[in-house]
Amino acid sequence: MLQTLRRWAKLLKSDVVMLWFAYRHPQTPLYAKIFAVLVVAYAFSPIDLIPDFIPVIGLLDDALLLPIGIWLAVKMVPAPVVAECRQQAQAWLDARKPKPQNYLAAAVFVALWIVLAWLLWRWLTN
Secondary structure, three states: OHHHHHHHHHHHHHHHHHHHHHOOOOOOOHHHHHHHHHHHHHHHOOOOOOOOOOOOHHHHHHHHHHHHHHHHHHHHOOHHHHHHHHHHHHHHHHOOOOOOOOHHHHHHHHHHHHHHHHHHHHHHHO
8 A cells, every 4th residue: 555655646746747847838728727837836835725734634735635636737738748748757857856846836825824814813803
C-alpha cells in the first residue's frame, strides 16, 4: 500500500508540472489555461488554503481538493497537448530542477485568511 501511495504522489507531482507546461502551451484553450493556472498556483504555493495544522480538514485539501483539481484540469487540456507537456514535465523532473514556488498564490491565501479573520471579528463584535 505504501508503494501505491508513493506512485500516486509521484504521478500527482508529475501532473502538476505537466499542467505548468500546459498553461503556457498555445494550443491549450483559455478556460483550461485559467483553471490550470489556479491548480498549479495552489499546488506550488507554500501556503495552503486550509492550514495543515487544523485536524482532519487541514489535510483534505492535499488529499482531495488538489487531486480533483489536477484531474479536472488534465481533462480540460487537449490530449496532444497533454502528451507533449508530459514529456516536457518528465524531462524537467529527470533534470531534478527545483520545484517552482508561487509566492503570489501564497500572498493571495494569506490575504484571504486575513479578510476572513477580519470578517469573523466584525461578526463577533457586532
